[in-house]
Amino acid sequence: MMLLKRLMTTVLLMFALLLPTMAQQKADTTYTFRFVPQKDMFYVPWSGNNMELARLLKCIESNRTDILDSRLPLLVDGYCKSLGSETENLATAKIRSNRVKSELITRAGIKEENFITRNHATEGDFVTVRLTVPVREATVSDAEAEAEARRKAEAERLAAEKRAEQERLAEEQRKAEEAQQNTLDDTPSETKITTDYHFSLRANLLRWATLTPDLGLEWRICPSWGIAVNGSWTSWTWSDKDRRYALWEVAPEVRYYMGEKKVWYLGAMFKAGQFNYKLSETGKQGDLMGGGITAGYRLRLNKALDLDFNLGLGYLNADYEKYEVIDGVRVRRGNETKDWWGPINAGVTLVWKIGASRAH
Template structure:
């Protein structure tokens, strides 16, 4: 009887010691590697990076077969917000993520296709490496993430990390078994544009906008129309092309300032005297993009600047166009206005 009691006591003691360790190993799938602000070098002994790296290498070794089979990808998120602009932050975040991956590839003997990488121009100066886990282990992982968030030095850092953790939890059940890809979590895209005000005046207008990064975009709009009536005695025809560079501001990147150049030709004969010639100019634009859904938005814009028009006057006599002289006009003021439908292509 005493042997049974001794055995039971020993068994219970082993359970109390071993079970928390096992539970911690299952949940302990997130490692944070710190970087010096504005630097991209991965210093292993700095800020506890060596401890995190050893812990991650041990976990990779215990699950190496599953990782190499592509069933358990490593999620790598590079962060940087200490540079002067978003483009530089994203570039540094990408280098940081690659340096951590290189360290794991060399030490753990895994491959590039075993990673899924995202880079962010927010959050702080660190790289997060995570292993996807089954949905039933999400609660344990969330508890660990909350503990790490509490250690962040700023409220903004905690919020950004919490947002990143929530996004990863939502994606984890679909990421396993998918091909490896590197994706920047930014608003890069190409959009088709149509100025509805131009279309309302029977002047077809189409354009494209390429968002180089969340803060910068390049847009080009073109218009063309040709109408005649009263036995061709009246005419309304023109073509224009207007390239524009934009800088988007604010947290939502909805307001913007831009610089536009405009060139084209026209032929108007609304009265007895017609005008045909060239126009050229440019100016400053401003506007606001109202997002309707994931694919559509309305762009309200106004341009102020300078236009020069060189044209000749003419009259039509017995079906023959007779020249009446040349004229040049300069205009300072509104040069462009639009309510533009924006359709995100990809």
């Protein structure tokens, strides 16, 4: 009995002597950073990473001297198992480890040689950082620092959420502006002349108003240059063919469209044709030829239709015969030639842009 009491006393005494030593031994502290499966980007505010990072930075700061003197290395283990092969998993695990180390190097001011790194193609999608630090009792200052770290982590999380909300609102505003612009494109406007067509058909409404059919074609070589050709033809007789109004004309034109909106233009026109007028006792039949400078304005009605207001100034030469009709027979009464300087062309032309209505 006495032997048993002595043995128990010896064990208790040894335990009491070893307890302070055990309290000074070191224990591993592990910090885990989560990664999105199959991704290698380190998202600090995601899945609690910000709080883990704040705790780790606090621990590094408390042990900075030992870490920088290589007495307390940071043990980094990278893991990945969400890819198809071991090679891909190891490569991604390595990138993840480097991302975490770069964050610590930037924020804590430590160096690459302060890390011991290993990478694994098993277990999950995360990176762990371990430090073997002395175990000590928590103090009031430690609790305050922990609370401050939590506050900072929460502030970072709220800031990240605010940035994400701002990006979402900016994207919605961009889509709304695009929709508004598309709506404006569908309404009559002179803000823009589109270049989504190359050819257009033309009809001079002033000519049609005088019972002179007129049609033309324009080729837009580029937004600034176009080539247009208009032609007119008519033949009318009345009073038992004693009165006559007949002519044909063709007028090619080169145009230069000016400004950002391409609605104003200057051009050069050539005109040629024949005529036969008998609106009184004496008729006139002959040829005309000339040319000049044109100017105009394009008013957009919709994506497919424009109105073209134009005026031409220049020179025309008319070489014709005069005649009378006696008993149904035309009798020649001489020749004349006349030169004309002034307006040589005017038009309010309806323009149909071929293909523009199908461009959007």
